[in-house]
Amino acid sequence: MNLQAVKSIYIFEMSRTFRTLLQSIVSPVLSTSLYFVVFGAAIGSRIQEVDGVSYGAFIVPGLIMLTVLTQATSNAAFGIYFPKFIGTIYELLSAPISFLEIVMGYVGAAATKALAIGLIILLTAAFFVDIQIAHPFWMLTFLVLTCVSFSLFGFILGIWAQNFEQLQLVPLLVITPLVFLGGSFYSISMLPPLWQNVTLFNPVVYLISGFRWSFYGTADVAIGLSITMIALFLAICLGIIWWIFKTGYRIKT
Amino acid sequence: MAPIVSINNLSKTYEGGHHALRDVSLDIEEGEILALLGPNGAGKTTLISIICGIVSPTGGTVTVGGHDVVDDYRHARTLIGLVPQEITLEPFEKVFRTVSFSRGLFGKPPNSQLISDVLEKLSLLDKKDSAINQLSGGMRRRVLIAKALSHEPRVLFLDEPTAGVDVELRKSMWSIVRDLKKNGVTIILTTHYIEEAEAIADRIGIISDGQLLLAEDKEALMGRLGRKQMRIDLQAPLDELPENLSNYELERAEDGTYLTYVYDTQADRTGITALLNDLGDAGIRIRDVQTQQSSLEQIFVDLVKETP
Ligand SMILES: Nc1ncnc2c1ncn2[C@@H]1O[C@H](COP(=O)(O)OP(=O)(O)OP(=O)(O)O)[C@@H](O)[C@H]1O
Numbered sequence: 001m002n003l004q005a006v007k008s009i010y011i012f013e014m015s016r017t018f019r020t021l022l023q024s025i026v027s028p029v030l031s032t033s034l035y036f037v038v039f040g041a042a043i044g045s046r047i048q049e050v051d052g053v054s055y056g057a058f059i060v061p062g063l064i065m066l067t068v069l070t071q072a073t074s075n076a077a078f079g080i081y082f083p084k085f086i087g088t089i090y091e092l093l094s095a096p097i098s099f100l101e102i103v104m105g106y107v108g109a110a111a112t113k114a115l116a117i118g119l120i121i122l123l124t125a126a127f128f129v130d131i132q133i134a135h136p137f138w139m140l141t142f143l144v145l146t147c148v149s150f151s152l153f154g155f156i157l158g159i160w161a162q163n164f165e166q167l168q169l170v171p172l173l174v175i176t177p178l179v180f181l182g183g184s185f186y187s188i189s190m191l192p193p194l195w196q197n198v199t200l201f202n203p204v205v206y207l208i209s210g211f212r213w214s215f216y217g218t219a220d221v222a223i224g225l226s227i228t229m230i231a232l233f234l235a236i237c238l239g240i241i242w243w244i245f246k247t248g249y250r251i252k253t
Numbered sequence: 254m255a256p257i258v259s260i261n262n263l264s265k266t267y268e269g270g271h272h273a274l275r276d277v278s279l280d281i282e283e284g285e286i287l288a289l290l291g292p293n294g295a296g297k298t299t300l301i302s303i304i305c306g307i308v309s310p311t312g313g314t315v316t317v318g319g320h321d322v323v324d325d326y327r328h329a330r331t332l333i334g335l336v337p338q339e340i341t342l343e344p345f346e347k348v349f350r351t352v353s354f355s356r357g358l359f360g361k362p363p364n365s366q367l368i369s370d371v372l373e374k375l376s377l378l379d380k381k382d383s384a385i386n387q388l389s390g391g392m393r394r395r396v397l398i399a400k401a402l403s404h405e406p407r408v409l410f411l412d413e414p415t416a417g418v419d420v421e422l423r424k425s426m427w428s429i430v431r432d433l434k435k436n437g438v439t440i441i442l443t444t445h446y447i448e449e450a451e452a453i454a455d456r457i458g459i460i461s462d463g464q465l466l467l468a469e470d471k472e473a474l475m476g477r478l479g480r481k482q483m484r485i486d487l488q489a490p491l492d493e494l495p496e497n498l499s500n501y502e503l504e505r506a507e508d509g510t511y512l513t514y515v516y517d518t519q520a521d522r523t524g525i526t527a528l529l530n531d532l533g534d535a536g537i538r539i540r541d542v543q544t545q546q547s548s549l550e551q552i553f554v555d556l557v558k559e560t561p
């Protein structure tokens with residue numbers, strides 16, 4: 001294992017983040033604050049409580065997930081798309097490193113950044129509402145697993161994408177709707193029965209439900225199911241990545 | 254001694270069905286400088302890309318330092334440095350950082366002294382904290398070379414290192430290449446400048462349409478090819494060569510209007526003076542004289558023309 005290379009990629013990618021620190025951190029903080037003003041204060045004042053939690057506090061886990069999913073996906077996608085696009089990928093391909101090490105470096109950096117943003121949003125939220133974390137260990141586990149699996153997903157996206165439109169379209173057209181419809185801002189039980197069933201096909205429901213459980217102890221779906229679904233998603237992404245590197249799909253002619 | 258790079262029956266067919274390489278075999282000795290010449294699209298970059306792991310071969314094998322480049326890629330690639338044909342660098346990255354990154358990728362521990370030395374040698378040290386997009390094209394090409402040298406390769410591939418580089422810089426690159434050779438580094442470079450191959454290569458390989466036409470010692474090749482032709486146009490057509498000219502390598506054109514004389518430029522005496530004197534003695538009057546170099550360039554062009 002060429003750990004030196006993993007470290008180099010990781011540090012190189014992280015330093016890209018620090019160079020664009022302002023847009024990396026300020027924008028999620030700003031958009032979260034806006035969500036609180038709109039949903040928490042303006043609308044939330046009319047909704048009062050969901051599952052025994054104030055609406056403002058209720059949306060915190062969903063908000064964190066919304067940003068973390070989008071950030072993990074687009075960061076990882078961009079991280080590997082960029083060298084492909086400008087041609088510096090030749091260096092990765094000609095270096096004595098395995099695919100696993102490339103993935104560890106890029107996905108590790110993207111997941112770290114998403115995790116940091118998730119925690120920053122949590123802190124920001126704490127300024128607006130009272131937050132309790134019933135199961136801190138599980139909260140972190142959910143967060144880390146989500147960061148890693150969606151960074152893997154983003155990595156796949158970045159390899160697959162052949163232009164910038166494709167790169168941006170997937171987070172915009174797939175991730176955002178899935179998160180919005182995945183119960184970020186409401187409890188699934190508030191939907192009509194038909195839609196409750198449709199929603200169960202949305203993988204993000206399990207994420208948000210599990211994550212919210214780690215805060216308030218209430219969940220839309222069983223917690224075991226949530227964990228199983230994340231593990232499944234992670235396994236599928238790993239499988240696809242293994243296949244990409246085995247066949248050289250879109251990276252090697 | 255076993256060759257440092259051994260290419261065996263290598264072929265590559267791209268997805269569209271284009272045969273970029275056809276059954277190429279070549280051994281490269283440790284410490285030599287091999288120049289690969291060939292027209293656009295001949296397959297030079299494809300060959301290098303396969304050895305370096307960027308392109309997968311469709312047939313044949315390559316070993317570097319005895320390690321197969323596919324099965325034992327970690328050992329093989331540790332020995333290899335690559336300077337690609339296209340300038341590909343992250344525009345906002347700083348010179349020093351991007352060069353250090355390359356070293357890390359190759360699994361070598363950080364060594365800022367070594368990186369500084371490499372930059373110094375390439376006259377880039379004063380630019381070490383500049384962003385790539387603030388450098389000129391020639392400087393960027395040197396950054397690519399610095400990246401390749403940062404991990405101390407034993408075999409260095411330079412794909413058209415002097416394309417778009419001014420004369421002075423080209424000379425300085427040649428001297429860097431010679432220095433590397435002195436330290437035992439094996440160098441494979443591609444070029445479209447035949448005088449470049451003449452100036453620095455030990456051996457010259459010619460590729461055309463995916464085939465390796467020849468790979469020969471430069472001196473031997475130059476000896477074989479370093480012949481010149483002189484065409485002597487005559488005032489009046491000549492029916493027959495006079496007696497006193499019979500021991501020259503002279504050929505009479507069919508209509509007798511000119512003579513061609515072939516001579517060896519490497520030889521001490523070309524025989525031109527004597528020939529011209531003897532022509533005068535025989536009463537032959539000369540209208541014009543032209544000479545033509547059958548240089549590496551000529552042979553190169555002839556060879557390439559022959560392949561369909
Ligand atoms: N990725 C690719 N897919 C399909 N065909 C390719 C690809 N890369 C190169 N080729 C084709 O393979 C042939 C050899 O290309 P290559 O780049 O090896 O030539 P070259 O000798 O380096 O040429 P040049 O002197 O112009 O750099 C060309 O006909 C080219 O069109």
Ligand SMILES: [Mg+2]
Nearest residue numbers: 297298299338
């Ligand atoms: Mg080329």
